[in-house]
Amino acid sequence: MGSGEKSLRNFYLHLPHLHHHHHGKKQARDVPKGCLAIKVGSQGEEQQRFVVPVIYFNHPLFMQLLKEAEEEYGFDQKGTITIPCHVEEFRNVRGLIDREKTLHHHHHIGCFRV
Secondary structure (H helix, E strand, C coil): CCHHHHHHHCCCCCCHHHCCCCCCCHHHHCCCCCEEEEEECCCCCCCEEEEEEHHHHHCHHHHHHHHHHHHHHCCCCCCCEEECCCHHHHHHHHHHHHHHHHHCCCCCHHHCEC
């Protein structure tokens, strides 16, 4: 087993906003059940917010993005998960995942939006 596999196996995803606190924040309310809001943007680029299905966190391409986030920010990110890649690169990855999921008739793409 390579060190990358071990690192992903030990990846701890802290999702404090999934607990049922009612703070009245609009952004927390507009995330459909089964989805999670993330921020995407590389250094020097304005970060954009995306809402993605949590099932995508198991996809190898998305896991690679999480590994990059872990390398950049460590395991202890506070608040929204931030993916340190170019927004267009993320959109390309999202499109690949969407097409793959559509081919397998898993229609979980409804909550992907900016």
